[in-house]
Amino acid sequence: xxxxxxxxSCDDTAAAVLRDGRTILANVVSSQDQVHGPYGGVxxxxxxxxxxxxxxxxxxxxxxxxxxxxxxxxxIAVTYGPGLVGSLLVGLSLVKGMSFRSGIPYVGVNxxxxxxxxxxxxxxxxxxxxxxxxxxxHTLLYRVNGVGDYVHLGGTRxxxxxxxxxxxxxxMGLGYPGGRIVDQLxxxxxxxxxRFPRARFHKSAYEFSFSGIKTAVWHYLKxxxxxxxxxRQQADIAASFQEAIVDMLVEPxxxxxxxxxxxxxxxxxxxxxxxxxxxxxxxxxxxxxxQVFYPAPKFCTDNGAMIALAxxxxxxRGRRDDYHLNADADLTL
Ligand code: KG4
Ligand code: ZN
Numbered sequence: 172x173x174x175x176x177x178x179x180s181c182d183d184t185a186a187a188v189l190r191d192g193r194t195i196l197a198n199v200v201s202s203q204d205q206v207h208g209p210y211g212g213v214x215x216x217x218x219x220x221x222x223x224x225x226x227x228x229x230x231x232x233x234x235x236x237x238x239x240x241x242x243x244x245x246x247i248a249v250t251y252g253p254g255l256v257g258s259l260l261v262g263l264s265l266v267k268g269m270s271f272r273s274g275i276p277y278v279g280v281n282x283x284x285x286x287x288x289x290x291x292x293x294x295x296x297x298x299x300x301x302x303x304x305x306x307x308x309h310t311l312l313y314r315v316n317g318v319g320d321y322v323h324l325g326g327t328r329x330x331x332x333x334x335x336x337x338x339x340x341x342x343m344g345l346g347y348p349g350g351r352i353v354d355q356l357x358x359x360x361x362x363x364x365x366r367f368p369r370a371r372f373h374k375s376a377y378e379f380s381f382s383g384i385k386t387a388v389w390h391y392l393k394x395x396x397x398x399x400x401x402x403r404q405q406a407d408i409a410a411s412f413q414e415a416i417v418d419m420l421v422e423p424x425x426x427x428x429x430x431x432x433x434x435x436x437x438x439x440x441x442x443x444x445x446x447x448x449x450x451x452x453x454x455x456x457x458x459x460x461x462q463v464f465y466p467a468p469k470f471c472t473d474n475g476a477m478i479a480l481a482x483x484x485x486x487x488r489g490r491r492d493d494y495h496l497n498a499d500a501d502l503t504l
Contacts, residue, residue, distance in 0.1 A: 172245045174486065176479025177230060179262030180254025180282045181307065182206075182213045184225040187475030188237035188244075192483040195292065196237035198469070198476045201225045204348060211341035213307075219257030226265055233475065244275050248482020251279030252502030253308070259498035267494055278485040279496045280478050283504045286439040287315060288484070289470045289477035296435060296464050301428045305420060305448075306440030307333035307348070312377045312423060313504070314431055318484045321504050324427050325377025332416055332442045335381040339388050339412055343405065353409045354445050360403070360410030362447075365391060367415040377423045384415050417448045421455050428461050437464045444468035 172192070178185040187198040203221045207213050234241065249266035252259060263279065270277040287302050301324070304311045310327040330338075333350055340349025345356065367387045370380035391408070420442075428436050436456055442448065443465050456463045470477060 172483060172486070173239060173243055174479040174483045175230070175233065175244050175247045176280075176475040176477070176482055177226075177247065177249040177262045177266055178282075178285075178473055178475050178478045179222045179226065179258050180250045180252070181258060181473060182218045182221075183473040184222050184229045185473055185475040185478075186230045186233035187479050188233055188239060189476060189479035189483060192480055192487075193292075195476050196239065197233040198474055199229050199233045199236060200469070200474055201229050208347045211347050212337060213255070215255045215257055218255055219261055222258055222261035226261055230265070241269065241273055241275070246482060246486040247275055247277040248280045248478050248485070249277060250282045250285065250478055251496055252281065252499035254282055254500060256498050256500040259500065263496070263498050267496075271494065276486065276491045278482050278490050279492050280481040280485065281502055281504055282478075283309065283311070283502075284321070285477040285481040287313065287321065287437070287504075288318065288480050289439055289466045289474075290437045290464050292470055292476055292480055293466060294464050296437060299431070299433050300435035300437050300464075301424060301431060301433050302437045302439060303420060303424045303443070304440045305332040305438070305442035307331060307337065309440065310379045310381070310420070310442075311504075312427055314427070314433065315437070319488075323504070325379070325423065327379040327381060329380050329382040330385065332379070332381055332420060333440070335385050335416060336442065338385050342389055342392055343408065350442060350445060353413055354447070356406050357410035357413045357447065358406075360406030360408070362410040362414035364407035365411040367391070367411055369415055369418050374426070377427050379419055379423065381416065381419070384412065384419075388412055413445070413447050417445070417451045420448060421452050424452065425455050425459055425461065428456070429459060434460065435462045435464065439466065439471065441472040444471040
């Protein structure tokens with residue numbers, strides 16, 4: 172079964188071709204980092220305009236790279252939510268048009284489900300597992316019993332982990348998107364240099380909060396105003412901030428794993444690309460006899476392959492969407 176996956180939910184235009192749910196024939200992404208960089212965050216109107224400019228070359232590029240023609244496809248999968256409505260509409264409208272013109276069936280994919288399933292693009296992981304989904308828009312914890320069977324365990328009360336990375340990078344004048352830059356800078360810093368607060372909740376809850384740490388970094392930076400900062404000092408701030416975020420992500424995930432009697436944790440979403448999160452989760456999980464799985468960084472951040480995979484499962488179960496399907500900015504899982 173040959174599936175084209177199309178993703179335009181936020182600021183990446185992405186397309187991929189997947190064979191039989193396991194062989195990635197092409198995976199093409201056009202990032203809008205340069206467009207949004209000057210603003211320190213995604214500007215929705217610019218994002219949708221940029222998707223309009225890049226979507227056709229990206230989809231054509233994926234088909235060419237995979238060496239397949241449109242008529243060879245068995246189905247097309249496209250993200251229909253959650254995300255920025257203007258961005259979602261670009262991908263969804265294109266795919267509806269392609270499907271209408273060619274007669275090839277299409278399905279709308281939930282972006283969150285696609286992130287959860289991304290691990291299966293590269294790894295054999297048996298169900299059930301606990302999945303931590305941490306991205307620019309979400310921080311969620313699920314028990315995944317199988318494809319289509321997701322039990323919500325908890326999530327963030329305020330900001331997403333990725334948003335905290337992006338905002339702190341902006342406050343520090345490091346650029347956008349912040350996660351990858353902070354991750355790199357932190358490698359030469361001391362994570363114990365500054366003790367930023369960790370939000371903690373009742374032991375029976377799987378909750379996160381990242382608004383307090385943003386404020387704490389802001390206050391710390393204010394105390395440093397007017398002082399010349401060395402790269403080493405900047406790296407210490409980045410490492411200390413990152414360590415606090417990582418601690419707040421790791422603790423509930425391990426606790427959920429033990430409480431559910433599950434022996435596997437899967438990381439997903441853009442923040443799962445974070446090197447310290449990957450190492451710390453592994454270290455703590457090893458101690459608890461739990462295995463940790465994480466996708467390659469290109470499958471943590473938004474990509475078309477995970478959309479094609481989620482679409483593959485939907486099409487296999489006989490799902491088909493019609494032209495009434497609308498973009499849903501607030502879609503949940
Ligand atoms: O999954 P994703 O590409 O898009 C959303 O669905 O939101 O996630 C993007 C987020 C951004 O906030 C970005 O800063 C963060 O993932 N991110 C990282 C790293 N790479 C990307 N955060 C921490 N460390 C990284 N290495
Ligand atoms: Zn995403």
